[in-house]
Amino acid sequence: MKLFEPIKIGQLDLKNRIAMPAIHHCYTPEGFVNERLICYYRARALGGAGLITVGGCTVDTVGMGPMMIGLHDDKFIPGLQKLSKTIKENGAAAATQLYQAGRYTHSMMTGQQPLAPSAIASRLTRETPKEMTIEDIHTVIENIGEAARRTREAGFDAVEVIASAGYLICQFLSPITNERTDQYGGSWENRSRFGKEVIRKIREKVGPDYPVIIRLSGHDFMPGSNTNEEAAKFAAELELEGVDCFNVTGGWHESRVPQITGELPRGAFAYLAYGIKKVVSVPVIASNRINDPIVAEQILQHHLADMVNMGRPLIADPDLPNKAREGDYGAIRRCIACNQGCLDMVFTFQDVHCSINPEAGREHEIEQKPADKPKKVLVIGGGPAGIQAAVTAAERGHLVSLWEKGERLGGHLSYAAMPPGKHDFITFLHYLENQLSINGVEVVLNRNATAEEIAAEKYDEVILATGARGAEAPFPINGHPHVVNALQILDGSVIPGEKVVVIGGGSVGCETAVATAEMGAISADTLKFLMENDAETPEKLKELLNRGTRNVTLVEMEKGIGRDIGISTRWVVIKCIHRLGVKVKDQCSVKEINQDGVIIIQEDVETLLPADTVVLAIGAVANNSLEEELKDKVNNLHVIGDAKKPRKINEAVREGFDLALTL
Numbered sequence: 001m002k003l004f005e006p007i008k009i010g011q012l013d014l015k016n017r018i019a020m021p022a023i024h025h026c027y028t029p030e031g032f033v034n035e036r037l038i039c040y041y042r043a044r045a046l047g048g049a050g051l052i053t054v055g056g057c058t059v060d061t062v063g064m065g066p067m068m069i070g071l072h073d074d075k076f077i078p079g080l081q082k083l084s085k086t087i088k089e090n091g092a093a094a095a096t097q098l099y100q101a102g103r104y105t106h107s108m109m110t111g112q113q114p115l116a117p118s119a120i121a122s123r124l125t126r127e128t129p130k131e132m133t134i135e136d137i138h139t140v141i142e143n144i145g146e147a148a149r150r151t152r153e154a155g156f157d158a159v160e161v162i163a164s165a166g167y168l169i170c171q172f173l174s175p176i177t178n179e180r181t182d183q184y185g186g187s188w189e190n191r192s193r194f195g196k197e198v199i200r201k202i203r204e205k206v207g208p209d210y211p212v213i214i215r216l217s218g219h220d221f222m223p224g225s226n227t228n229e230e231a232a233k234f235a236a237e238l239e240l241e242g243v244d245c246f247n248v249t250g251g252w253h254e255s256r257v258p259q260i261t262g263e264l265p266r267g268a269f270a271y272l273a274y275g276i277k278k279v280v281s282v283p284v285i286a287s288n289r290i291n292d293p294i295v296a297e298q299i300l301q302h303h304l305a306d307m308v309n310m311g312r313p314l315i316a317d318p319d320l321p322n323k324a325r326e327g328d329y330g331a332i333r334r335c336i337a338c339n340q341g342c343l344d345m346v347f348t349f350q351d352v353h354c355s356i357n358p359e360a361g362r363e364h365e366i367e368q369k370p371a372d373k374p375k376k377v378l379v380i381g382g383g384p385a386g387i388q389a390a391v392t393a394a395e396r397g398h399l400v401s402l403w404e405k406g407e408r409l410g411g412h413l414s415y416a417a418m419p420p421g422k423h424d425f426i427t428f429l430h431y432l433e434n435q436l437s438i439n440g441v442e443v444v445l446n447r448n449a450t451a452e453e454i455a456a457e458k459y460d461e462v463i464l465a466t467g468a469r470g471a472e473a474p475f476p477i478n479g480h481p482h483v484v485n486a487l488q489i490l491d492g493s494v495i496p497g498e499k500v501v502v503i504g505g506g507s508v509g510c511e512t513a514v515a516t517a518e519m520g521a522i523s524a525d526t527l528k529f530l531m532e533n534d535a536e537t538p539e540k541l542k543e544l545l546n547r548g549t550r551n552v553t554l555v556e557m558e559k560g561i562g563r564d565i566g567i568s569t570r571w572v573v574i575k576c577i578h579r580l581g582v583k584v585k586d587q588c589s590v591k592e593i594n595q596d597g598v599i600i601i602q603e604d605v606e607t608l609l610p611a612d613t614v615v616l617a618i619g620a621v622a623n624n625s626l627e628e629e630l631k632d633k634v635n636n637l638h639v640i641g642d643a644k645k646p647r648k649i650n651e652a653v654r655e656g657f658d659l660a661l662t663l
Contacts, residue, residue, distance in 0.1 A: 010211035010244035014050040022055035022097035031070025033079030039364035045090035048321030056099030059147040063100035071147040080154035095158035102168030103129040145201035158211035166252030218272025221255035228275040249287040262337040262421035273305040293324035344566035355650035358657035375460035383411020385641025386465030388656030394439035403447040418490040419511035451629035468620035468642035479595040486617040497612025505556025509617030517580035520549030
């Protein structure tokens with residue numbers, strides 16, 4: 001595979017073409033490298049990545065982010081030396097990313113007003129920055145250069161500076177954030193001056209042969225800002241300034257184009273890397289939603305880029321590169337693009353973990369040892385909590401059986417993969433099934449366990465992972481012939497009528513409303529065919545893409561919808577709801593469902609919402625009736641996952657894993 005061919009960045013030899021980009025983890029509250037960070041990156045280096053970039057790393061205190069790795073003072077160098085040594089000793093090259101957020105800085109974190117080229121408020125922070133003076137500009141450039149010097153002194157192989165995501169260099173380059181009238185604003189030459197001077201200063205500090213990388217916005221996806229054409233122009237100019245590699249991503253944090261959620265097809269932004277690759281002679285790295293080695297290989301084989309980034313995929317599975325090199329694709333735990341444990345955590349200033357990898361961020365405290373004595377273990381329930389418990393217990397040497405009452409494994413995980421943008425969830429189920437097989441877990445389907453049967457088998461440990469069931473409706477249902485639950489819509493077992501009312505505006509209700517509203521809209525293949533043959537106008541194509549054949553209304557009791565959806569993905573779901581014309585009725589209660597539809601009360605006014613189909617998405621309750629029946633009948637009884645309390649996938653997976661470590 002081309003993925004595992006060596007490549008050079010400047011004078012730096014890389015063993016393969018897989019890079020792990022800088023990801024903020026919130027692991028360093030005081031900025032100092034610690035054992036947690038070292039163990040975390042040791043696992044990724046051992047896993048086979050060619051290049052690991054750590055960061056963002058702060059270059060000063062006025063543009064820093066919360067709990068980032070410190071590079072703004074020499075006092076951080078000793079810890080950084082330990083980190084770079086660890087990464088390199090375990091097989092990967094190491095780089096830092098230099099971070100200055102400009103107007104994206106939160107003053108509550110720094111105690112200082114953010115700096116930016118112009119005093120234009122940020123939609124991300126809701127703050128207005130201070131317009132930088134010439135002295136401010138020179139100071140920041142010097143600070144970036146000094147951070148690059150520290151990078152080299154700390155033993156890293158390369159340094160990267162961020163000019164993407166809407167951070168400071170982007171703010172100077174873009175006409176929508178730069179309204180200056182001096183030598184740093186106005187013309188393209190002036191707006192690009194800051195970025196060029198940053199590279200010159202870095203090169204001055206690190207010398208002519210030290211590899212310098214720039215993380216580049218390949219398209220801002222901001223109205224009135226820079227496109228791939230301007231990005232390519234900037235890249236060509238930066239290569240002349242001494243940049244050795246371009247790490248290309250897309251969009252700003254304010255962009256209304258999804259960047260890394262499941263709505264973005266795998267590798268879809270590789271075209272942005274190709275736009276840069278056409279005009280430069282140094283390596284170009286493609287980014288965003290490259291969670292599969294086959295997709296990565298195609299990007300390289302089609303000459304869209306010279307390397308690929310795998311950020312969240314290496315959080316989910318540090319050993320992905322080694323597994324891909326060995327051809328063991330079934331053993332890869334692919335990132336499912338949920339963002340629950342990573343980006344949502346960063347945006348809420350919490351430490352990063354992973355919904356599907358219970359060890360991520362805990363490598364320093366977890367040691368999975370063989371069991372002292374093999375036990376006979378029974379797991380009841382084949383959802384993510386039960387399967388993870390069974391797999392981990394079997395890995396430790398226990399004799400494990402898993403009983404599932406249905407005809408297939410997965411529990412609610414199978415349903416979670418059905419809404420638009422969630423298709424990658426099913427890859428986690430495929431991974432779990434593979435792990436059950438290779439670890440010798442006995443799986444029995446269509447086994448509806450009773451307390452008597454379980455007790456008769458004399459298991460040493462019994463784990464109840466029986467999941468959750470739909471909550472009962474708190475309102476009367478009188479005579480309507482088509483009242484179904486959301487899962488029946490998602491799995492296709494019920495085809496809804498033309499007028500659909502979805503009751504419940506949480507994540508399940510929102511996703512079901514979107515899935516229903518998309519029914520009858522043209523497919524991607526049809527869109528491609530019609531575009532290729534100029535069969536319809538662009539306006540008509542957009543209409544056909546954004547309108548299905550159902551009239552959908554979403555009803556929610558509280559104010560707003562999707563409140564249980566993570567901050568990094570909620571806006572995408574809301575955008576889809578608006579795009580597809582779903583009507584939203586929030587802050588209203590349901591009086592009853594009758595033969596004509598749903599009667600709601602909003603501001604003391606009763607209204608009938610006519611409905612051919614009524615869909616209930618009103619929450620879930622634990623399905624744990626076996627717990628009471630099994631008390632005093634088995635030696636050790638444990639309840640995990642939704643059977644304990646309905647929550648998200650990350651709690652289910654972690655509870656299964658953690659429990660199995662104690663057996």
